[in-house]
Amino acid sequence: MGIHIQKGEEEELIVKFNYTSGRVKKIKLIDGRRWDPEEKFWTIPYTEEAVEQLFNIFEDEEILVDESLDLDIYRGSIGAQTWKSKVLGEMKEELKLQGYSPNTIDVYLTHINQFIKFHKKNPETLQQEDVRKYLLFLLEEKESSHSYANQALSSLKFLYSEVLHKQEVVFNLPRPKKEKKLPVVLSQQEVSKILNSIDNYKHRAILFLTYSAGLRVSEVVGLKINDIDSDRMLIRVRQGKGRKDRYSILSEAALKALREYAKRYNLAKWLFPGGKKGTHLTERSVQRVFKKACKKANIEKDVSIHSFRHSFATHLLEKGVDLRYIQELLGHKSSKTTEIYTHVSKKKLNNIKSPLDDLV
Incomplete structure (x- = not known):
C-alpha cells in the first residue's frame, strides 16, 4: 500500500498508509500533522506548504490522491520555485x-x-x-x-x-463593498447545553473561559497562568487584536472550571499547553472541541467558536450593561463595531408586538 491522500474536515487532508517506523518519522516532519487515534489515520493542513512537504518526503513512494482533490500542480514543483x-x-x-x-x-x-x-x-x-x-x-x-x-x-x-x-x-484597485452581515448568536439555553455537554476538564475550562469573558480563540489559547487574577476576578489579555493589552471579567463558574482542570494537569507556563513541549494549544484544536460539543448538544445553528464571543456581548447587552463597557471588554477600537450587537439583541424586539396578534 502506498500513501493515500483524501479530503478531510475543515481544510485538512487525510493521509493513510501501512505502518512503518520510517513512514511515521517522515510524516512527523510536517508542521501541523496530527494522528487520529480513533480513526487510525494522520491529518495534515490543506496548505501548499504541507502538501509540498508531503510529496517531498515521500518522493520515493507511490502517492495515491483521491479524485476529488487537485494536487497535481504540486508534483515535481519541489525546489523548482x-x-x-x-x-x-x-x-x-x-x-x-x-x-x-x-x-x-x-x-x-x-x-x-x-x-x-x-x-x-x-x-x-x-x-x-x-x-x-x-x-x-x-x-x-x-x-x-x-x-x-x-x-x-x-x-x-x-x-x-x-x-x-x-x-x-495595485494602485486605485476598487474594494468590494463591505457586506452588512449580522453575527449568529446562541441563546443562553444553547450556550448552557454546549457547556454541559463536555466531560473533558481541559476542554470544559477552555469553553467556559471563552464564553464567560468574550475572548477570541487566539486570545484564549495564548493565556498564561499568571494572566488569571482570581483576587480581582480579572483576566489579562496580552496583545490582543491590534496589539493591545486589556482586561476582561473572570466569572465564578469559569474560575471553578479552571480550578477543577488545574487539579488534574501539571501546568507550567501556558494555561492550555499544546502537544509539543513549551507550546500552547492551537486555535484549530479549540475549534474542533467546540464543533464536537455543538454536535453533542444538538445545536443546529451554523456557529463557530467565535459565536461564543458574539453571544457574550449580546447577552450582556440584553442584561442592560452599557455598550461602552462591552466595547472595553471586547477590546473594540471603535464603538461602531460593538453597536452591531444592538441589531441582534432581543431586548428591544421583544417589546414590539406583531400586528398579526391583534387580528387573531
Missing part, C-alpha cells in the same frame, strides 16, 4: 518588522500563496489586470465573501507596495 520562497520570506520579514501580529502574518501569507497558486507565475511578472482577474475569480467563481476578497486585496497591496515596490500593480 525558489522565487516563491524568496518572495514569501521577504514578505514575512517585512510584516514582522512593521509589527503585524502572528495571526495577520499567517493570513496574509496564505492569501499570497493562493494568488501564486492561481496564476502559477512569479508575482513580480504580473500586472494589475492579473490582480483584478484573481479578485474576480474569488468573488464570482469561488463566491467568496466581500470581507475575504478585501483581505486578499490588502495582502496583495502589502506585497506589491511594501515588498516588491511595484505600487502601480
Whole structure:
C-alpha cells in the first residue's frame, strides 16, 4: 500500500498508509500533522506548504490522491520555485518588522500563496489586470465573501507596495463593498447545553473561559497562568487584536472550571499547553472541541467558536450593561463595531408586538 491522500474536515487532508517506523518519522516532519487515534489515520493542513512537504518526503513512494482533490500542480514543483520562497520570506520579514501580529502574518501569507497558486507565475511578472482577474475569480467563481476578497486585496497591496515596490500593480484597485452581515448568536439555553455537554476538564475550562469573558480563540489559547487574577476576578489579555493589552471579567463558574482542570494537569507556563513541549494549544484544536460539543448538544445553528464571543456581548447587552463597557471588554477600537450587537439583541424586539396578534 502506498500513501493515500483524501479530503478531510475543515481544510485538512487525510493521509493513510501501512505502518512503518520510517513512514511515521517522515510524516512527523510536517508542521501541523496530527494522528487520529480513533480513526487510525494522520491529518495534515490543506496548505501548499504541507502538501509540498508531503510529496517531498515521500518522493520515493507511490502517492495515491483521491479524485476529488487537485494536487497535481504540486508534483515535481519541489525546489523548482525558489522565487516563491524568496518572495514569501521577504514578505514575512517585512510584516514582522512593521509589527503585524502572528495571526495577520499567517493570513496574509496564505492569501499570497493562493494568488501564486492561481496564476502559477512569479508575482513580480504580473500586472494589475492579473490582480483584478484573481479578485474576480474569488468573488464570482469561488463566491467568496466581500470581507475575504478585501483581505486578499490588502495582502496583495502589502506585497506589491511594501515588498516588491511595484505600487502601480495595485494602485486605485476598487474594494468590494463591505457586506452588512449580522453575527449568529446562541441563546443562553444553547450556550448552557454546549457547556454541559463536555466531560473533558481541559476542554470544559477552555469553553467556559471563552464564553464567560468574550475572548477570541487566539486570545484564549495564548493565556498564561499568571494572566488569571482570581483576587480581582480579572483576566489579562496580552496583545490582543491590534496589539493591545486589556482586561476582561473572570466569572465564578469559569474560575471553578479552571480550578477543577488545574487539579488534574501539571501546568507550567501556558494555561492550555499544546502537544509539543513549551507550546500552547492551537486555535484549530479549540475549534474542533467546540464543533464536537455543538454536535453533542444538538445545536443546529451554523456557529463557530467565535459565536461564543458574539453571544457574550449580546447577552450582556440584553442584561442592560452599557455598550461602552462591552466595547472595553471586547477590546473594540471603535464603538461602531460593538453597536452591531444592538441589531441582534432581543431586548428591544421583544417589546414590539406583531400586528398579526391583534387580528387573531
